[in-house]
Amino acid sequence: MHRRHFLGSSAAWAAYGAQSEGPGRQYARGAVMGTAGAEELVIERAQTGKPHAGKVLAAIQPHADDIPFFAAGTVAKLIEEGYTGYLIRVTNDDMAGPGTIADTVMANEKDNEELAKTLGLVGAFDLNYNNHRMDEVSPSELRSRFIFLFRLLRVDTIFCYDPWGHYEENPDHYVTALAVESACWMSGGSKDYPEHMAAGLKTKGVAERYYYARGPQLVNRVVDIAPTIETKIDALCVNKAQGPGGDNGIRLRDRLAKQGLRLAILGGDDRTANREYARNFLLRDEEEIGRRHGLKYAEQFHYIGPRPSAVDEYVKQNAQPL
Ligand SMILES: [Zn+2]
Structure with a gap:
């Protein structure tokens, strides 16, 4: 289950923020705006x-359902706006799905392939670590795999769990997040893994990061996903192995039918049942985040972008011909 859990009331967080930063600054629910790194x-x-x-x-x-829950609308938006995209799944999801462990792995692998297509991504990589056990993975091995992929694919922007999100209890989430965070800057260094360059790759630091979280987080970016909400619904529906999208609309419809009941919103066919289940029951957080900012649906992130060089700025403004 990957719903967000927020601590305390929004008023309490607002009071915390006001104490730290002074009044007049905007705060998202769940965001803790400390004195260091607070941004508009x-x-x-x-x-x-x-x-x-x-x-x-x-x-x-880390798992086949993380991007659908927290970032599918924004990923779809950026693809529509011209990005080329890849999906990287870190575990094999072998603890979350139907049937035997082998059945579960197979079902999630198929879901993940379908997710990449649904979001318009051109490729998918499975790193194939065991589910729930990433805290026994070598941090430097995991980081080196991300560095290789960032250089190979020439990655400018990543989406990942927030390495500094609060109260995250799944080791797959925080271990992945920490490895990605350090890989983003180490992939730009020529002394890290020089054999990559000998094999024909070039260094490539990752300049933009969209960090998502399911707990309180320092939120500095809210993305309007109303234009891509149908793609997000599709992404939730292709996640059949572990839901809670997948075929749950069909299951609810069939369960109610046995009781002699029906819900009009579930429509008259399987696809409509699943999509409308997702639209009506799985987008409450997106509606709530949107409502706070005058949007119909939104996703929220801690965003880190390229920082202008003070030297470059000064040279641009002050350099004169010899
Ligand atoms: Zn997960």
Whole structure:
């Protein structure tokens, strides 16, 4: 289960933020705005054309359902705006799904392949670690695999769990997040894994990061996903092995039918039942985040972007011809 759990009341968090930062700053529910690194909240809206053409994103998820829950609307938005995208699944999801362990692995693998297609991603990588056991994985091995992929795919932007999100209890989430965080900058260093360069790769630091979380988080970016909500619903529905999207609309419809009941919202066919189940029951957080910012549906992140160089800025403004 990957729903967000928020601590305390929004008023309590607002009071915390006001104490730390002074009044007048915007706070998202669940966001803790400390004195270090506090930034203005940015609302990211749909852009026309293909402003991101030529850029590459990697949607990284420990499990097959993480991106569908927390970032599918934003990933779909960026793909529509020109990004080329890849999906990286870190575990084999062998603890979450139907049948035997082998059945579970197979079902999640198929879901993940379908998710990549649904989001318009051009490729998917499975790192194939055991589910729930990532705290026994070598941190440097995991980091080196991300560095290799960032250099190979020329990744500009990643989506991943927030390595500094609070109260995360799944080791697959926080171990992955910490490895990705360090890989993002180490992949830009020529002394890290020089054999990659000998094999023909080039260094490539990752400049933009969208960190999602299921607990309290320092939120500085809210993305309007109303234009891509249908794709997010599709992403929730292809996640059949572990839901809670998948075929749950069909299951609810059939369970009610045995009781002589029906829900009009579930429509008259399987696809409609699943999609409307997702729309009506699985988007409450997206509606709530959106409501706070005047949007119909939104996803929220801690975003880290490229930082302008003070030297470059100064040279641009002050350099004169010899
Ligand atoms: Zn997960």
